[in-house]
Amino acid sequence: MSGRHKHLVASLIAAFSALVTLTAIAAIMGVRINTSYSLPLGLYVKANDPTANLIEFCPTEPYATESASRNYRTRSVICADGAAPLLKPIIAQPGDAVTVTSNGIEVNGRLLPNTRPVPFDAAGRPLHSWPKGEYLVADGTLWVASTYNAGSYDSRYMGPIQITQIRGRLRPLWLLPG
Incomplete structure (x- = not known):
């Protein structure tokens, strides 16, 4: 291997090591990278505010298996099933009235945009909406x-x-312009 190739390999290893280190430090500090389309793409940080409207959670069965096997969630060591948590906004809390319709989810009588259940995911696999x-x-x-x-x-x-x-x-830390 020529000196130039050795330098290139060493540079790539150093860059990869730096990326892994920065990712680990960010995770320890509570920074989450959102690459899903459920929220704007970007960086989110854990908030100590119990009223913060965005949460990360690990789904329970059978939704954990379905979301992981269909690659709705990336691989991770965070959730027990070996997949990453979901990041979602809270739309209803205890005491709120939720109505599930074919047009979407209503909360306290207000239909929320973009909440209409779809019969198939982007890969054409069937989805079963909540009753x-x-x-x-x-x-x-x-x-x-x-x-x-x-x-x-x-x-x-x-x-x-x-x-x-x-x-x-x-809470959002830095979001890509959308």
């Missing part, structure tokens, strides 16, 4: 959904989530 009906959000649960992207995998398919599933609350 249509009226629900009162129970203590210890939340409903989460993206009003940012109509293709989000959220409470329109998995229904309410348990507050105990929440790993942290988030």
Whole structure:
């Protein structure tokens, strides 16, 4: 191997090592990189504010397996199933009235944009929406959904989530212009 190639290999190894180190430091500091389309692309940071409207959570079964096997979530060591947590906005809290319709999710009588359940995901695989009906959000649960992207995998398919599933609350740190 020529000296030039050795230098190139050494530079690539150094760049990769720096990237891994920065990613680890960011994760320890509570920075999350969002590459899904449920929220604007960018960096989010864990917030100590218990009223922060964005959360990261690990879905329960059967939604954990479905979302991981369909690559809705990237591989990770954070959730017990070996996939990354979902990042979603909270749309309804205990005491709120949620109505699931074919047009989308209504919260306290207001239809939220981009929450219409779709019968198939982007790869053509069937999706099963949460049963249509009226629900009162129970203590210890939340409903989460993206009003940012109509293709989000959220409470329109998995229904309410348990507050105990929440790993942290988030706030935007730096977002790509959209």
